[in-house]
Amino acid sequence: SYVLTQPPSVSVAPGQTARITCAENNIGSKSVQWYQQKPGQAPVLVVYDHNDRPSGIPERFSGSDSGNTATLTISRAEAGDEADYYCQVWHSSSVVFGGGTKLTVL
Amino acid sequence: QVQVVESGGGVVQPGRSLRLSCAASGFSFSSYGMHWVRQAPGKGLEWVAVISYDGSNEYYAESVKGRFSISRDNSKNTLYLQMNSLRADDTAVYYCAKDRTGARNQFDYWGQGTLVTVSS
Numbered sequence: 001s002y003v004l005t006q007p008p009s010v011s012v013a014p015g016q017t018a019r020i021t022c023a024e025n026n027i028g029s030k031s032v033q034w035y036q037q038k039p040g041q042a043p044v045l046v047v048y049d050h051n052d053r054p055s056g057i058p059e060r061f062s063g064s065d066s067g068n069t070a071t072l073t074i075s076r077a078e079a080g081d082e083a084d085y086y087c088q089v090w091h092s093s094s095v096v097f098g099g100g101t102k103l104t105v106l
Numbered sequence: 107q108v109q110v111v112e113s114g115g116g117v118v119q120p121g122r123s124l125r126l127s128c129a130a131s132g133f134s135f136s137s138y139g140m141h142w143v144r145q146a147p148g149k150g151l152e153w154v155a156v157i158s159y160d161g162s163n164e165y166y167a168e169s170v171k172g173r174f175s176i177s178r179d180n181s182k183n184t185l186y187l188q189m190n191s192l193r194a195d196d197t198a199v200y201y202c203a204k205d206r207t208g209a210r211n212q213f214d215y216w217g218q219g220t221l222v223t224v225s226s
Contacts, residue, residue, distance in 0.1 A: 033212050035151070042201060042216035043151065054206075054214060086151050090211040093165045095141070095153035 002091045004098035011104045018074040020101045022087030028065040030089040034072045038083045047072060077105050108132040108215045110202045115220030118192055126220060128185040128202030136160070136180035139205035141213060142187045144198035154200070155187065159208060170196075192224045
């Protein structure tokens, strides 16, 4: 089965850069999306097709990939970025989500 | 503006059925694939099913295949999820989500979800 592996948690100081990874064999060949979910809220798409942003998403959010790992980078982290983040791809007629990463800004 | 609003959740006994609805507005519903995604309490996101813009194609997660059925009524701008033979591990918030560009399997709008609790 296709499993997207994310670290359970990432911490970052305000103003610094946070990087959240999503690993699976050859993920770079797929279109990767990233979602942000704050407590009690629905997820929000923050990056699609590896490194495109929907309107309204700050440029501080960017995506990249290298072979077997996709990365969501959040520059100049703010307290409001604290949330769970999920990567997602389409694989073999199925949507696959990563297990999620809790980002703490402290 | 784009809106998707789920309804139909509630408490149901194991083995029983439930039908969820998702009312869409603010976009050309008949032009976009639509998905159901669920989230068990305290857990991550789990995709459930997708239906193509015209209803001609459907795909399901293995965990619900044969028990759940996704459908749509483009004349009513409404998406459905028929859930049969419900189990305790189907307990979750169920989200309806719009595909970003028809059939890219990317979710640009989500509803606020409807809670389904399977319990005796």
